[in-house]
Amino acid sequence: MPDAAKLGHNLTGAQMSPDDVKEMMEAVEKYPPTIPGDSTRLAKERETMTEASEGVGTVPVPGSTKGKLKSGFDKMLGKQPELLVDKLGERLAFERTGVRLYDAVIAKLQASDSAGQKMIPELRHIRDEEAEHMFILKDAIETLGADPTAMTPCANVAGVMAIGPMQVVTDPRTNASQALNALLTLELTDNAAWESLIELTDKAGHPNIAKSFRKAVEQEEDHLRTIKRLLNTELAAHM
Ligand SMILES: [Fe+2]
Numbered sequence: 001m002p003d004a005a006k007l008g009h010n011l012t013g014a015q016m017s018p019d020d021v022k023e024m025m026e027a028v029e030k031y032p033p034t035i036p037g038d039s040t041r042l043a044k045e046r047e048t049m050t051e052a053s054e055g056v057g058t059v060p061v062p063g064s065t066k067g068k069l070k071s072g073f074d075k076m077l078g079k080q081p082e083l084l085v086d087k088l089g090e091r092l093a094f095e096r097t098g099v100r101l102y103d104a105v106i107a108k109l110q111a112s113d114s115a116g117q118k119m120i121p122e123l124r125h126i127r128d129e130e131a132e133h134m135f136i137l138k139d140a141i142e143t144l145g146a147d148p149t150a151m152t153p154c155a156n157v158a159g160v161m162a163i164g165p166m167q168v169v170t171d172p173r174t175n176a177s178q179a180l181n182a183l184l185t186l187e188l189t190d191n192a193a194w195e196s197l198i199e200l201t202d203k204a205g206h207p208n209i210a211k212s213f214r215k216a217v218e219q220e221e222d223h224l225r226t227i228k229r230l231l232n233t234e235l236a237a238h239m
Pocket of ligand 1: 126130187190219223224
């Protein structure tokens with residue numbers, strides 16, 4: 001596995017070639033863009049497309065228990081009952097991706113030095129808790145009569161957001177600290193999101209479901225502390 005970053009033949013910085021920088025700056029003056037307009041047109045275009053958009057998918061209407069759920073929904077969150085199901089779906093998708101991210105980092109560390117391999121048991125422990133969280137969410141969604149296999153709009157967006165960290169950890173060139181940094185991004189989001197989900201679930205009138213989430217929050221706080229500690233240890237080992 002690649003070690004911490006070291007000095008090498010990196011030519012990407014402008015300081016590597018001052019003469020070329022001068023020529024480049026002259027070219028900018030000499031050859032302005034041939035297409036009229038500036039970034040305000042880009043912003044305007046984004047505005048127009050956003051106005052015309054119908055959003056990222058829909059929250060599915062549960063099939064089997066439609067009538068029962070409909071009335072339950074109405075009691076749950078007034079006029080926006082789908083919000084809770086959407087957010088539960090988001091957490092489920094996020095935890096599922098979390099399991100895959102940890103699996104990828106563990107595989108990476110198998111190829112590392114003994115310091116890297118020492119982290120594996122702690123990462124396996126976190127990975128297994130993320131998998132447990134997934135099942136807590138599956139149960140919660142089913143309690144509401146909704147379908148945990150459905151990809152809700154927020155679940156879809158969470159999947160897109162996770163593409164960056166996933167690319168970092170599955171890239172064979174990234175080292176342990178870069179992978180841990182990707183996990184840190186994940187855990188920071190995870191902590192904040194669970195807190196907000198508990199609040200939402202409580203407000204929706206589901207104290208039992210909210211209660212089932214509290215253990216997950218405590219575990220997430222522990223994940224965050226662990227990843228911060230492992231990252232700092234890994235960085236200190238290469239200083
Ligand atoms: Fe976590």
